[in-house]
Amino acid sequence: MAVRSTSDDPLAGLSADELLRVLGHEIGNLVTIVSGYGQMLRDHWELLTEYRRLDIVARMNRQIDQLRVLIDNFQHLRWLTASSQQMPAYGSTTNVNDLLKALADDLAPLADDHPLEIDIEADLPPVVADRAAVQHVMMNLIVNATKFSPAEAPIAIEVRQDGDEVRVSVTDRGEGIPSDQRDHVFEKFVRLQDGGIGVGLGLFICRALVESLGGRIWAGDGAAGGACISFTLPVSEPFDED
Helix, strand or coil: CCCECCCCCHHHHCCHHHHHHHHHHHHHHHHHHHHHHHHHHHHHHHHCCHHHHHHHHHHHHHHHHHHHHHHHHHHHHHHHHHCCCCCCCCCEEECHHHHHHHHHHHHHHHHCCCCEEEEECCCCCCEEECHHHHHHHHHHHHHHHHHHCCCCCCEEEEEEEECCEEEEEEECCCCCCCHHHCCCCCCCCCCECCCCCCCCCHHHHHHHHHHHCCCCEEEEECCCCCEEEEEEEEECCCCCCC
């Protein structure tokens, strides 16, 4: 069972300078990996098959995508810190089907060797959303899911209308989140143990972005096991059951 670190994590008291050092360390880890792959290509190009070369390039691209998510998280954290942890309310009427289908190509590389199973309900109503915000939330959720899923296990993305909201759920096939920890995973600097790269900002940023759009986010159990992170986006007009 994956266990979250406690909210008294020593990172929680970091100064701005210390945060920059943490960011530098995390970026350094990713750059080291990319550099290692680049050196492998340089030193063994003639010995590598075309398939292996393409595989290495794909792995380098995935690490760069992880780096982009990490930097975006710190940029959002800086905004939150400067604004007393209040994100601006923004968003416009958006066709959620088109939005999420368009994001699928961006999300697939982040899923690494985990196939994405996307199930979007037909004829969903327009929602209040912002492409950049929804993309960043989805990127963080996919990265989280890959960290705790067995190799090649699928990651499910399900989109359903739920009253006057549209609910988006991302489910992995890992060990799940203990019920007594589910409210804490969205706090700043709270991390899953053995979760690899990251300092516990992804879900914290997700909550801020989702709430800025008038939605909500929570953690639960997946139908086939694992963790399920769901968030909602409000429909652009009140939902009328009649």
